[in-house]
Amino acid sequence: MTLSPESLERVERLGRLLEESAFTVVLTGAGISTASGIPDFRTPGTGLWEKADPAKVAALDAFREDARGFWRFYSQRLSRLGNVEPNPAHVALACLERGGRIHGLITQNIDRLHSKAGSGEVAEVHGSIDRAECLACGDDYPYDRVMDDLSAGIEVPCCDCGEALKPGVTLFGEDLPPDALRTAVGWARSAELLIVAGSSLRVWPVAGLPEMTLNAGGRLAVLNAEATPYDAEAVLVERSPLEDFLPVVAERLGCSQA
Ligand SMILES: [Zn+2]
Known part of the structure; x- marks a missing residue:
């Protein structure tokens, strides 16, 4: 799918935000895996x-x-x-990490697709x-x-x-894995830029992570098909599909997909 001129403008803006940030963290939810055929x-x-x-x-x-x-x-x-296999959104995030643009990836997903795509620094907060x-x-x-x-x-x-x-x-009625959660909280607090990708930020405690970034003076970008409770506080909000948007961001920053 071709991105609209408005979305391409936001590709530029997110590219600049990534260039300006010395520590960028991405938080992903079910929305990044739907294009791999995993229903939310x-x-x-x-x-x-x-x-x-x-x-x-x-x-x-x-x-x-x-x-x-x-x-x-x-x-x-x-x-x-x-x-299931990773889709272009997972691949783009792995490229951005290899290119030194992303420093940590927090995911609510249990599907291993970030690791399969080649991301290394992954905190799987739901196991x-x-x-x-x-x-x-x-x-x-x-x-x-x-x-x-x-x-x-x-x-x-x-x-x-x-x-x-x-x-x-992590099953219903079970605590989240403490190590992954500790890592996620540390990253959220240190992030100069937190990019939410495919999460509606409604499931606690993950829903509280953007607040930690904002309270510590970091910036927030929301890439999600639907509105989230944090849209008003985000410096950028994008609704187009992640598998269309993120590869263009990676390309803009010179991250090769290979
Ligand atoms: Zn045993």
Whole structure:
């Protein structure tokens, strides 16, 4: 899709903001992965979540009470998410990081697509499908081992200690991973520029991160299809699709896609 003249003007402005900032952090949400074919489960009528209430099915209580039922549902989700690929928006952010323009990336997404695209400094504040963990002994196992178990017909992937494994994704009713959260808060406070990309900033505590940047004197840019509570405080607001907009920004700053 071709960007409108107004959007191209905002490409220039964001390019300048990136050049002026010595420490830039990006905060991404579901909106960056929709172009990879992952529906935002908060959008009604989309795919796997259509018949299931995520707050019930993807909940810590559900896992503890009925690991078999939990995995019957979650195995479908894992196999779908494992097969998706990064889109040009993920690739552009990875390029900008390699080019020294982005210093940290905070994501609410669990799909590993930033890492797959080549981003290195990533704080996954809702966890990731990349690992599965044992709540009893603390061991963890890679995605492939879990998928191997599931495709071999094992209904509940288990730890070597015998307990059921839990996906490394933050479930409803579960605390966010403390290390990732600490990193995210530190980055938000240090950011001269925080770029929100594909998040409506409605889920706490991630929704509080832009406030930290603003309070510390940093600037905020919002790239999101819908309005967010922070639009009025942002120096730039862009609504066009991230997979159209971000590659042009990367190109403007001379970041090669290779
Ligand atoms: Zn264990």
